[in-house]
Amino acid sequence: MKEAVFLDRDGVINEVLSHRVKFVNKPEDFYLLDRVGQAIKIFNEEGFKVFVVTNQGGIGLGFMKESALHAVHKKMEADLAAFGANIDDIAYCPHKPKAACACRKPKPQMILNLAKKHDVDVANSYMVGDRAPDIEAGREAGTQTVLVGDRKEDHTSADMYFPDLFSFAKWVASS
Known part of the structure; x- marks a missing residue:
């Protein structure tokens, strides 16, 4: 079985609620x-x-179409490729907030589906997020949880805290 890093997107990989x-x-x-x-x-x-x-x-609320989301993800993958970085797969929940679906974080279904599809050992993997629903989804899936960023989230809810994704990656590389 493989080890994995599951990443939330907005606030972990890309800017959101920023000046831009x-x-x-x-x-x-x-x-x-x-x-x-x-x-x-x-x-x-x-x-x-x-x-x-x-x-x-935003898809469920009508602010964007799935085709626009795929275009955003293509840009993300292209931007990461410029650094020699690769994303193995992407899972997303298109439903409205409070839709009570099985896939929306804090529920763990996206993580569990990817783990099954790619033969991932969740116990030796990490879920990295910038908000409590990310941490809860990781915990429910059985991963180690990592909170990153400077939002006013409770750091004690996660197994680990780092100021940003790069700091966590350096820690992983040195472990």
Whole structure:
């Protein structure tokens, strides 16, 4: 079985609620956070599968179409490729917030589906997020949980805390 790093997208990989962008509804709204490309390349070099698990309620709310989301993800993959970084697979929940679906974080279904599809050992994998629903989804799936960023989230809810994805990647590489 393989080890993996499951990454939330908005706030972990790319800017959201920043001076440049409020929400990422089209490729022009997508900006990688500092050193994310380098971080994902480290995960790749360390032998981890890298997955994105993202709630995209804007689809269910009618703010964007799935085709626009796919275009955003193509831009994300192209931006990461410039650093030699690769995402192995992407899972997203298109449903409205509070839709009570099985796939929307904090439920773990996206993580569990990817783990089954790619033969991942969740107990030796990580879920990285910037909000409590990400951490809860990781915990429910059986991963180790990592909170990143500077939002006013409770750091004690996660197994680990790092200021950004690159700091976590450096820790992984040194472990």
